[in-house]
Amino acid sequence: MYRIPKELDLSPVVGEFTTHVRVGQFDLRFTFGSLNFAVQSPVNVFRSGKLVAHWEEGKWPDPGFYDIMNSEVRRLRSRE
Secondary structure, three states, X not given: OOOOOOOOOOHHHOOOEEEEEEEOOOOEEXXXXXXXXXXXXXXXXXXXXXXXXXXXXXXXXXXXXXXXXXXXXXXXXXXX
């Protein structure tokens, strides 16, 4: 399974807002300001450490994904 490389600089996302979440059959696509990326593996959304939404290919995402729309990215979580 592929992962986001640890050396990938995602810091430009901080301060941006989630403007789009698009659902494909095999991917979930996010837009944060001028940054776009697609994820082709399960995606989880956590709030205060609690799982609030999940997506995996071939399924519609949980309603908790609505909560990230127009939300500012305030920090990045360490991927270690």
